[in-house]
Amino acid sequence: DIQMTQSPSSLSASVGDRVTITCRASQIIGTHFNWYHQKPGKAPKLLIYDASSLQSGVPSRFSGSGSGTDFTLTISSLQPEDFGTYYCQQSYIAPRTFGQGTNVELK
Amino acid sequence: QVPLQESGPGLVKPSETLSLTCTVSGGSVSSEGYFWNWIRQPPGKGLEWIGYVSYIGSTTYNPSLKSRVTISLDTSKNQFSLKLNSVTAADTAVYFCARFYQLLTSYPFDYWGQGTLVTVSS
Numbered sequence: 001d002i003q004m005t006q007s008p009s010s011l012s013a014s015v016g017d018r019v020t021i022t023c024r025a026s027q028i029i030g031t032h033f034n035w036y037h038q039k040p041g042k043a044p045k046l047l048i049y050d051a052s053s054l055q056s057g058v059p060s061r062f063s064g065s066g067s068g069t070d071f072t073l074t075i076s077s078l079q080p081e082d083f084g085t086y087y088c089q090q091s092y093i094a095p096r097t098f099g100q101g102t103n104v105e106l107k
Numbered sequence: 108q109v110p111l112q113e114s115g116p117g118l119v120k121p122s123e124t125l126s127l128t129c130t131v132s133g134g135s136v137s138s139e140g141y142f143w144n145w146i147r148q149p150p151g152k153g154l155e156w157i158g159y160v161s162y163i164g165s166t167t168y169n170p171s172l173k174s175r176v177t178i179s180l181d182t183s184k185n186q187f188s189l190k191l192n193s194v195t196a197a198d199t200a201v202y203f204c205a206r207f208y209q210l211l212t213s214y215p216f217d218y219w220g221q222g223t224l225v226t227v228s229s
Contacts, residue, residue: 043220044216049211050213055217089215094167
């Protein structure tokens with residue numbers, strides 16, 4: 001299986017902060033890579049697909065970059081509704097695997 | 108609009124079979140290019156992909172669960188289902204159904220059900 005490792009595992013930030021989350025794949029996956037946001041008690045929501053494409057309806061403060069094994073999610077100005085857990089996911093080969101999650105909390 | 112909805116028992120006894128259904132209301136399960144997935148999340152933990160059934164009924168499963176899992180399509184009811192047999196407490200989780208579309212190269216899960224908690228306990 002391809003292992004996906006996110007960092008940090010958690011972070012504290014304030015509204016308006018620039019936030020960066022990274023994800024590393026255990027082997028090259030091209031851009032077969034997605035980011036999701038999950039709030040407690042809810043299903044994950046797709047933010048970024050193909051490593052850098054913004055899903056329809058997602059605010060432009062979210063952006064993704066990377067290819068190969070190293071990927072980054074950036075939130076340019078954190079908003080109150082952005083708190084929760086972020087997951088990366090690879091779809092290069094089955095089984096599809098997710099990172100362990102990054103919990104973004106209010107400072 | 109929530110086009111996917113899970114249903115099924117919330118409590119299953121150890122060694123028995125977990126059975127869930129996902130009803131799709133936002134389109135046909137046999138529409139070309141769509142793949143219908145089950146994903147689970149143990150309480151307080153991360154996400155685990157279980158497997159999928161394609162619009163033509165072909166399946167792919169996570170090897171870690173393959174010996175116990177069956178995912179199938181019911182086009183007459185516009186549903187797909189999950190069966191996981193010989194369950195243990197380790198199978199206690201929120202189970203999500205989700206879809207991806209083949210024409211997007213990263214096959215993102217763009218629509219999810221709200222999730223249903225299944226507890227394995229006697």
